[in-house]
Amino acid sequence: MSDQHYDVLVIGSGGGTKISTPASHLGLKAAIVEKDRLGGTCLNRGCIPSKMLIHAAEVAETISTASRYNLRPKGFEVDFEALVQRVSQTIDDESDSILPGYRKNENLHYYHGEARFVGDRTVSVRGKTLSADKVYIATGSRPRIPHIPGLDKVPFLTSTEALRLEKQPKKMIVVGGGYIATELAYYFSALGTDISMVVRSVLLRPEDAQVRAAFHKAFQRHAKVYHEATVDWVTFENGVYKMAICGEGGLKMELEGDALLIATGVVPNSDNLNLAAAGVETRPDGFIRVDDRLRTTAEGVWALGDVAGNFMFRHSVNLEGEYLFRTTIAEPCDEAIDYGAMPHAVFSSPQVAGVGETEDQLQARGADYVVGFRNYAASAMGMALRSEEGFVKILVNRADRKILGCHIIGHEASVLVHQVITLMQMKGTLDDLLATTFIHPALNEIVRNAARDARAKLQA
Ligand SMILES: Cc1cc2nc3c(=O)[nH]c(=O)nc-3n(C[C@H](O)[C@H](O)[C@H](O)COP(=O)(O)OP(=O)(O)OC[C@H]3O[C@@H](n4cnc5c(N)ncnc54)[C@H](O)[C@@H]3O)c2cc1C
Numbered sequence: 001m002s003d004q005h006y007d008v009l010v011i012g013s014g015g016g017t018k019i020s021t022p023a024s025h026l027g028l029k030a031a032i033v034e035k036d037r038l039g040g041t042c043l044n045r046g047c048i049p050s051k052m053l054i055h056a057a058e059v060a061e062t063i064s065t066a067s068r069y070n071l072r073p074k075g076f077e078v079d080f081e082a083l084v085q086r087v088s089q090t091i092d093d094e095s096d097s098i099l100p101g102y103r104k105n106e107n108l109h110y111y112h113g114e115a116r117f118v119g120d121r122t123v124s125v126r127g128k129t130l131s132a133d134k135v136y137i138a139t140g141s142r143p144r145i146p147h148i149p150g151l152d153k154v155p156f157l158t159s160t161e162a163l164r165l166e167k168q169p170k171k172m173i174v175v176g177g178g179y180i181a182t183e184l185a186y187y188f189s190a191l192g193t194d195i196s197m198v199v200r201s202v203l204l205r206p207e208d209a210q211v212r213a214a215f216h217k218a219f220q221r222h223a224k225v226y227h228e229a230t231v232d233w234v235t236f237e238n239g240v241y242k243m244a245i246c247g248e249g250g251l252k253m254e255l256e257g258d259a260l261l262i263a264t265g266v267v268p269n270s271d272n273l274n275l276a277a278a279g280v281e282t283r284p285d286g287f288i289r290v291d292d293r294l295r296t297t298a299e300g301v302w303a304l305g306d307v308a309g310n311f312m313f314r315h316s317v318n319l320e321g322e323y324l325f326r327t328t329i330a331e332p333c334d335e336a337i338d339y340g341a342m343p344h345a346v347f348s349s350p351q352v353a354g355v356g357e358t359e360d361q362l363q364a365r366g367a368d369y370v371v372g373f374r375n376y377a378a379s380a381m382g383m384a385l386r387s388e389e390g391f392v393k394i395l396v397n398r399a400d401r402k403i404l405g406c407h408i409i410g411h412e413a414s415v416l417v418h419q420v421i422t423l424m425q426m427k428g429t430l431d432d433l434l435a436t437t438f439i440h441p442a443l444n445e446i447v448r449n450a451a452r453d454a455r456a457k458l459q460a
């Protein structure tokens, strides 16, 4: 017997709220359980604080590079503590503003505490037993801590602590070469921290090879990067971290710093749920096993977002939440999820953004395609920006001229890629892109110019 029965129960207040709130607005009795601050990772320790801090880095980089535009600013001082306090306060205020909204909604009950399954579609939260007709698990993920000798004895940072660090480190060692490592290394470096990065393979490994190579070259201005490197051990004494690494070609080196950031991926928050009690199975890597309708192995239980591991973005969990709300609550139907053209962006410097397949993937599957390519510098706005590394690359299927992928590195790449996302979502062709009038001399002209290059190659 449960203490309270609901129509809908959601565990996790990140993307899970895409289900609980609209369900309550339909008049259903809904419950949301959250063990931490309301708003999940994106608001409290992810996308939002990181991008607020990175914007300060962008402003600093603009000032530092002003001489390229014949300007001579008289330098700047960083009030690091005030910056981090402002961002943290804004985030905390946003999170605190969620509960009063819930309190006004009589169909939505909020439970603060950790949910653990005690039976089919039944959880226990701080001694209360809650059951529901439909249960949605959206418990996210947390930083993965690699096995490095000595790491368990030193006070390292993950992204969670790094985003709240109020004293700027002088010299930081960053382990990892993915999204968090490249975004946060840029943030600290642009504000004056000296960065050493220990990267197991190469920076941004899943990107298109050409983008990856350009990023690697450009990123040298922010960090000393040791790629193909492994960590042998780490120590911390008198405020100094010492890390022994084995770099490319087996070269042994010792790094030093006053801060250590570990950014080596995430693990799913599936181990704190007692999933076995509900018949919910996980994959060998710990992510909850779901099918193409995000159904778990237990009847009436779905999983979405990071804990399901299909994609690990706020925009992807939003899509999943909206899909589940529609297909399981608002307009029940048997329809597989369509992720469409799932894009991504790395908010580092230079920015990187992409959608669809990379050229490496096309080559691996033997696709017949052409590459449309244009450097930023060869377009009007790129000239104004004096872009050295920026380019747009469009991959087009030769037979039907459909866009297979688009990969961009450079100023506002995350914005530029959107017109190609829309086109791919609408299953448009290169000709649709070429038939579009672009505002001159907006940065987007580079996308059009890459498309023209693809057309020329198709004609050749
Ligand atoms: C530093 C950083 C920067 C990022 N930047 C971006 C970005 O720019 N763009 C982007 O798209 N993505 C970004 N991400 C990724 C994005 O934040 C996540 O993919 C997204 O937030 C996942 O949402 P979710 O709903 O699956 O999980 P979460 O938002 O993590 O929500 C899960 C919630 O469940 C709670 N919970 C866990 N277990 C239980 C339990 N047993 N009982 C009750 N509650 C529980 C947790 O406390 C948490 O609040 C970033 C991530 C990080 C760490």
Ligand SMILES: NC(=O)c1ccc[n+]([C@@H]2O[C@H](COP(=O)([O-])OP(=O)(O)OC[C@H]3O[C@@H](n4cnc5c(N)ncnc54)[C@H](O)[C@@H]3O)[C@@H](O)[C@H]2O)c1
Pocket: 146, 147, 175, 176, 177, 178, 179, 180, 181, 183, 198, 199, 200, 201, 202, 204, 205, 263, 264, 265, 266, 312, 313, 344, 345, 346, 347
């Ligand atoms: N802009 C964005 O959308 C954004 C920004 C930040 C984070 N995120 C999300 O957050 C998640 C976590 O980010 P992340 O950067 O930690 O993960 P990631 O998967 O992007 O990168 C992990 C990095 O750690 C390295 N690594 C893994 N194990 C290692 C080990 N044992 N030793 C050394 N290096 C090791 C990998 O080679 C890789 O470079 C990502 O899945 C991403 O989707 C997204």
